[in-house]
Amino acid sequence: MRILKGLGSLITLVVMLVGVPFALIHLAGNPIPSLQSLQDLFLLPGLAGPLLIESVLPIIGWIAWATFAFGVLSVIPAMIRNVEPPQLPGLSIQQKTGKALIGSIIAMVTVFGAPGAFATETPQIDAGTQISQTTSHTKSSQASVKTAEESKQQLPTVTVKNGDSLWSIAEQRLGDGNRFPEIAKLNYGVKQHDGSSLSKDHYIHSGWKLTLPSDATPSKDVEHKVKDGETFSSIAKDLYQDSDKADDIYNASASIVQFDGRQLGDGAALKAGYRVIAPDAQKASAPVAKEVSKPKPVEKDKPAPAPTKAEAAPEAAPKAETPAPVADSSPDVVIADQAPSSTEESSSGLQLPAPTVWGAAGILAAGVIGLLKVKRGRQERRRKPGERIPAMTSEAHLVESELAAAADPASVDDVDRALHFLASWAMDKGLGLPQLFAVRLSASSIEVYLDQPMGLPMPFVTGHDDQTVWTLNPADLPEFERQTSAPYPGLVSLGRDDNDGHLLIDLEQTRALNVAGDDATAKGVLTALAIELASSRWSEELLVSLVGFAPELPEAFNTGRCRYFNTAEDLIADLEARAQRLAEDLEAEGYESTQDARVAHPHAESWPPEIILLDTLPEKDVAVRLAQVVEKTPRVGIAAITQGHLSGDWALEVNGDGRAVLSPTGIEFAAQVVTEEKYRHILTALGIAEQDPVPAEPVEVPTPEKPAVTAVETERPIKLKDRAKDIAEEEVTVTLPSAPFIRVLGAVTIENPCGNLPASSKGSMATTREIITYLALHPNANTEQYDAALHFNQRVTSNNRNPKISNARKFLGTSPEGEQYLLPYNKEQGYRLHPDVRTDWSIFQELVGSDPFNASTARLKAALDLVRDVPLSSGIRADHNTGEWLEKDMNEMRAAISDVAYELGERALEEQDYELLIQAGVIGIQVSPRSEAHRRHKLIGYAKQFDEASFKRTVEEIYEQISALEEDGPDPETANVIAQYSQVLQRAKAS
Numbered sequence: 001m002r003i004l005k006g007l008g009s010l011i012t013l014v015v016m017l018v019g020v021p022f023a024l025i026h027l028a029g030n031p032i033p034s035l036q037s038l039q040d041l042f043l044l045p046g047l048a049g050p051l052l053i054e055s056v057l058p059i060i061g062w063i064a065w066a067t068f069a070f071g072v073l074s075v076i077p078a079m080i081r082n083v084e085p086p087q088l089p090g091l092s093i094q095q096k097t098g099k100a101l102i103g104s105i106i107a108m109v110t111v112f113g114a115p116g117a118f119a120t121e122t123p124q125i126d127a128g129t130q131i132s133q134t135t136s137h138t139k140s141s142q143a144s145v146k147t148a149e150e151s152k153q154q155l156p157t158v159t160v161k162n163g164d165s166l167w168s169i170a171e172q173r174l175g176d177g178n179r180f181p182e183i184a185k186l187n188y189g190v191k192q193h194d195g196s197s198l199s200k201d202h203y204i205h206s207g208w209k210l211t212l213p214s215d216a217t218p219s220k221d222v223e224h225k226v227k228d229g230e231t232f233s234s235i236a237k238d239l240y241q242d243s244d245k246a247d248d249i250y251n252a253s254a255s256i257v258q259f260d261g262r263q264l265g266d267g268a269a270l271k272a273g274y275r276v277i278a279p280d281a282q283k284a285s286a287p288v289a290k291e292v293s294k295p296k297p298v299e300k301d302k303p304a305p306a307p308t309k310a311e312a313a314p315e316a317a318p319k320a321e322t323p324a325p326v327a328d329s330s331p332d333v334v335i336a337d338q339a340p341s342s343t344e345e346s347s348s349g350l351q352l353p354a355p356t357v358w359g360a361a362g363i364l365a366a367g368v369i370g371l372l373k374v375k376r377g378r379q380e381r382r383r384k385p386g387e388r389i390p391a392m393t394s395e396a397h398l399v400e401s402e403l404a405a406a407a408d409p410a411s412v413d414d415v416d417r418a419l420h421f422l423a424s425w426a427m428d429k430g431l432g433l434p435q436l437f438a439v440r441l442s443a444s445s446i447e448v449y450l451d452q453p454m455g456l457p458m459p460f461v462t463g464h465d466d467q468t469v470w471t472l473n474p475a476d477l478p479e480f481e482r483q484t485s486a487p488y489p490g491l492v493s494l495g496r497d498d499n500d501g502h503l504l505i506d507l508e509q510t511r512a513l514n515v516a517g518d519d520a521t522a523k524g525v526l527t528a529l530a531i532e533l534a535s536s537r538w539s540e541e542l543l544v545s546l547v548g549f550a551p552e553l554p555e556a557f558n559t560g561r562c563r564y565f566n567t568a569e570d571l572i573a574d575l576e577a578r579a580q581r582l583a584e585d586l587e588a589e590g591y592e593s594t595q596d597a598r599v600a601h602p603h604a605e606s607w608p609p610e611i612i613l614l615d616t617l618p619e620k621d622v623a624v625r626l627a628q629v630v631e632k633t634p635r636v637g638i639a640a641i642t643q644g645h646l647s648g649d650w651a652l653e654v655n656g657d658g659r660a661v662l663s664p665t666g667i668e669f670a671a672q673v674v675t676e677e678k679y680r681h682i683l684t685a686l687g688i689a690e691q692d693p694v695p696a697e698p699v700e701v702p703t704p705e706k707p708a709v710t711a712v713e714t715e716r717p718i719k720l721k722d723r724a725k726d727i728a729e730e731e732v733t734v735t736l737p738s739a740p741f742i743r744v745l746g747a748v749t750i751e752n753p754c755g756n757l758p759a760s761s762k763g764s765m766a767t768t769r770e771i772i773t774y775l776a777l778h779p780n781a782n783t784e785q786y787d788a789a790l791h792f793n794q795r796v797t798s799n800n801r802n803p804k805i806s807n808a809r810k811f812l813g814t815s816p817e818g819e820q821y822l823l824p825y826n827k828e829q830g831y832r833l834h835p836d837v838r839t840d841w842s843i844f845q846e847l848v849g850s851d852p853f854n855a856s857t858a859r860l861k862a863a864l865d866l867v868r869d870v871p872l873s874s875g876i877r878a879d880h881n882t883g884e885w886l887e888k889d890m891n892e893m894r895a896a897i898s899d900v901a902y903e904l905g906e907r908a909l910e911e912q913d914y915e916l917l918i919q920a921g922v923i924g925i926q927v928s929p930r931s932e933a934h935r936r937h938k939l940i941g942y943a944k945q946f947d948e949a950s951f952k953r954t955v956e957e958i959y960e961q962i963s964a965l966e967e968d969g970p971d972p973e974t975a976n977v978i979a980q981y982s983q984v985l986q987r988a989k990a991s
Contacts, residue, residue, distance in 0.1 A: 505662075626646065
């Protein structure tokens with residue numbers, strides 16, 4: 001078929017390039033009219049028709065042929081080299097036609113040149129290595145390892161960079177560019193991250209991951225999935241141990257089409273979930289252990305005696321073998337042909353990502369960070385002018401930074417959407433909810449493992465005949481309407497495998513999980529599971545009962561889904577009654593399980609599952625009763641996680657170093673463990689986020705050596721209600737310095753530098769800005785304070801501190817008098833900037849003083865004119881290695897700007913300056929988006945201007961934020977403003 005298509009294209013090309021001009025010459029001859037014929041056109045009648053046929057139409061034909069020929073010829077060199085041809089204006093159709101014809105001809109030629117190179121054109125699904133297990137809950141359950149498409153799974157891969165072609169990749173990795181058809185054969189039809197795939201035209205795009213033949217040389221390039229808070233500099237630091245390599249990563253990644261369809265080269269900002277390439281980073285990465293030894297078996301507690309009824313019951317027939325989730329070849333960081341690299345090492349010598357070493361996987365971390373964000377939003381909403389939100393302790397800041405680094409909100413969104421898509425599909429089709437027992441979440445896909453064979457809808461795909469393992473690229477999910485509450489609220493992550501994939505199991509399906517290990521580690525596993533169940537997005541419709549441990553957790557998390565019992569005896573009677581009631585309701589409604597009821601029943605919230613976590617096994621009789629409840633048929637949605645064996649075959653054996661084995665699957669991975677110390681720090685952070693705002697401490701504003709503000713009092717004082725005295729109005733002038741000027745009230749920028757970064761420090765501008773910003777905001781900081789702020793939680797020596805400070809000094813340069821703008825370090829005075837170096841924040845403080853409520857209106861306006869965006873919002877590093885200073889300074893600036901905006905709004909309201917009232921409200925919301933006070937100002941301003949559309953939009957914003965913060969409604973003052981001015985607008989509209 002390909003040969004016939006190629007021959008057809010060749011004939012077409014010959015006809016168009018040779019046949020058309022031959023026909024034009026033969027039929028029309030020379031189409032250019034002579035001078036005499038042009039004269040005759042005007043003098044003799046009847047010559048217009050012959051001229052049209054003999055000259056005009058042939059000329060048009062020659063022009064059309066010339067554009068086609070030029071378009072075809074322009075793509076031939078690029079097609080031969082397998083690169084994208086240049087795009088010529090006005091010739092896109094011709095070039096596209098030429099590419100199609102030339103591509104077919106090249107494909108035909110490669111068939112003749114390599115007879116076995118294109119043996120098959122059928123796209124192959126890379127199912128990955130699978131572990132097959134028998135999911136029957138009998139004592140004879142055994143796990144066995146199967147490998148699907150094993151040969152392909154073990155083949156090396158390459159990530160395409162700018163300028164790559166199949167020929168160049170074959171030349172670099174296979175030693176011969178003529179071997180490019182071998183690469184093509186392995187990748188035809190394999191869907192890439194941008195939704196496209198390799199076709200016979202052999203065009204490849206930056207960011208694609210291609211499979212290579214087995215004899216390919218190892219790649220030195222590293223592909224990295226960006227985590228929340230990372231920057232190019234921090235990634236370069238992790239992968240190269242050199243932040244100056246940031247530009248190399250950017251240049252190699254600029255044209256990769258990211259998950260949201262954008263490209264870094266088109267101005268897209270780096271964000272979590274983006275993929276970047278670090279060229280030649282393999283040699284800079286730490287060596288990785290290729291083999292993982294299986295943890296030594298941990299002795300289990302003796303199982304509780306099975307119920308008498310269960311002993312007498314016949315053994316259930318074993319279920320069909322169901323492959324269990326295992327590692328694939330798509331980790332966050334991939335080095336071709338080798339195990340993933342990392343920057344941290346566990347005590348056992350196994351290289352693991354930082355989040356795994358800490359103990360929290362991305363879903364747990366995202367849940368806690370999301371909860372902290374909601375609590376902080378409520379604090380901000382409660383904050384009144386002149387108040388401040390309590391700052392985190394150093395320990396709480398550390399654990400929050402680590403959680404933020406581990407959090408993977410994009411993946412949480414992907415899983416949540418995928419599960420809701422399945423539930424909505426099942427509801428539309430009148431089917432039961434797919435009975436999944438496990439999910440594996442990797443950087444590029446979601447793998448679903450079913451307990452029973454079932455066909456799933458596109459875009460889920462499977463490479464297994466028994467239809468128990470399905471894979472989804474989250475980017476392929478269509479838009480759909482969610483019709484159910486969380487369909488799998490018992491889904492919880494156990495940890496990360498060695499390819500950085502999240503492993504999750506559905507506790508409703510497994511019914512029981514028996515944890516074995518030393519007391520501290522096993523309790524850390526239970527604590528991690530409890531925290532995730534208490535905060536996970538898809539566990540909203542869930543009851544979590546904690547027995548014997550973490551009594552503070554229900555109140556600290558305050559999500560309404562957790563409760564605490566001292567002993568199992570306090571809980572068992574309630575569980576038995578609930579299980580019996582649910583079983584009767586299921587039978588009456590005709591459902592086989594609570595999962596089915598949640599999909600089909602109109603009141604899905606009536607069927608929440610309950611997870612019981614026990615850190616010790618209860619007494620024998622209580623254990624028997626609890627096992628009966630867990631094993632009850634029909635499934636009533638009650639599951640237990642116990643330290644020690646209670647019921648069933650699902651067991652998690654954990655060693656002291658955190659390595660775990662999940663039985664009966666045999667999967668080995670790094671367990672999710674939260675130590676007692678980390679748990680206490682999480683509780684502290686949550687507790688601080690619940691505290692009420694406190695009055696702001698008095699601020700001493702230093703008098704600058706060279707003031708930037710000049711003010712002259714006017715004769716008209718400012719008279720304000722409820723003020724003990726009038727305020728003198730002023731005419732204010734602000735003169736910005738000609739020396740280096742640091743703007744922090746928005747994205748951090750440094751204006752008027754008098755030097756340059758050394759050429760060897762190219763790419764380290766963000767670090768230089770960070771150093772200068774910190775020293776400007778914290779004058780006289782000593783070495784310890786500097787290290788704690790800029791090298792938070794890192795080991796620092798003068799060898800990696802001093803060169804960066806030296807670069808900052810060279811960048812700022814010297815004054816006209818020859819003085820360095822970054823002064824030499826002095827033991828008594830620490831690090832200092834020259835007095836001529838100012839920040840917009842210091843000028844803001846100079847304008848407002850220590851009490852913005854007594855500053856002149858002109859000063860308040862001038863202060864707000866300095867604000868460009870959220871302070872310190874970008875331009876410097878803001879990740880888990882950033883100290884407390886950044887958050888504290890940002891919060892103080894935001895609160896101060898909010899206070900000024902509120903005070904200016906109140907004055908504008910008294911002066912009936914509604915345009916200024918709205919402007920002040922806009923700036924206030926920019927820095928304090930949860931504040932209702934600023935939205936009240938906007939509401940009044942819009943109402944006074946009779947702008948009903950803007951008024952309604954602002955009301956909608958208020959209710960949207962109330963919903964996001966899970967609050968009951970607007971505060972009374974806001975509610976009164978909405979009601980009062982809604983009536984004003986209605987009366988105005990009626991009149």
